[in-house]
Amino acid sequence: MTAKNVLVIGGAGYIGSHMVRMLTEEGLGAVVLDDLSSGFADTVPQSVPLIVGDAGNPELLEQIFQEHEIDAVMHFASYIQVGESVLQPAKYYENNLSKTLALLASMAHHQIKNFIFSSTAAIFGSPTNGAICEAHQTVPINPYGRSKLAVEQVLPDYEQAYGIRHVCLRYFNAAGAQPDGSLGERHEPETHLIPLAINAALGNGPSLKIFGDDYSTADGTCVRDYIHVCDIAAAHLSALNHLRNQGDSLKLNLGNGAGYSVKDVLNSVQRITRQAVPHEFVARRMGDPSVLVADSTQARKALNWTPRYPALDDIIAHAYAWHSSM
DSSP states (O other): OOOOEEEEETTTSHHHHHHHHHHHHTTOEEEEEEOOSSOOGGGSOTTSOEEESOTTOHHHHHHHHHHSOEEEEEEOOOOOOHHHHHHOHHHHIIIIIIHHHHHHHHHHHTTOOEEEEEEEGGGGOSOSSSSBOTTSOOOOSSHHHHHHHHHHHHHHHHHHHHOOEEEEEEEOEEEOOOTTSSSOOOOSSOOOHHHHHHHHHHTSSOOEEEEOSOSSSSSSSOEEOEEEHHHHHHHHHHHHHHHHTTOOOEEEEESOSOOEEHHHHHHHHHHHHOSOOOEEEEOOOTTOOSEEOBOOHHHHHHHTOOOSOOOHHHHHHHHHHHHTTO
16 A cells, blocks of 8 residues: 655644654655745755645645545644734634634545644643643633634544544643754744743843743742653654554643743753843733643553653753754
8 A cells, every 4th residue: 555645734833844854754754734924944854745825725725635645634733822812813713723624624525534633731721730631621711722622622523423533632832942953943923932031042032021920839930841842743643653553532631741930941041051041020921821731641651652852951952952053
């Protein structure tokens, strides 16, 4: 049987580009669909077809599924800024939900049965206990989280009606870069803490803004679970193998199980870069919970997955290698 390809939606973006690199390194076929609104064409290997366009365009999807041997879709093309989602909810529901429904409709028409969806810890809202397991209540507190949860909620119906099995990977804070610094995080504008802190330390960006120092945490700043982008890609690869081997649909949390505050990140960046990080405290952002930490026990068991780079200093060292080479 001819090997099938994975359609990677958003494969020119931060996480998607690491996924495409891993697929090619494993000798697996990939096709990238990306509108390049936040991705970069030069991150896609020349051996991988890059189709520039809208993942919610039925005519384009029809063409892709007709011309390429696709048996699985990985979806990385969501808008992800919590604060922006509060101010512009329509933008988030249109892109994150409506376009995903168009994609699923095209998959159903072409009988493509394997779907891997990048979900998020934001579906849980403000946690009521410590590390979040899959059974934790899902009460998102911002439109970003609600748009992601809405996709998760429709997928069982699409499985029952059209046979599309799914793995939803709810990862917490994606961070880091290829260990050799050859591929990393590149957003315009950048909104994530670790690259902002590194750029501030390198003098390549403004003073770091820390949004709130009055949260109910040990040092007053938000606590997050940072997971290396290569570990996220490895989990997606395991999920692909799981579905291709006729595994059941899954909804899994991805994280390291350790929480680090904004000040912890600041201190780690200063250790790695050996530079002070200029910073200032400003008002809280809308929609930010105090603590988000994952319990990834189920993912480790179901996917036989273990994070390779769990240490915060390693995550930041790899990110620093990338940013210092720019």
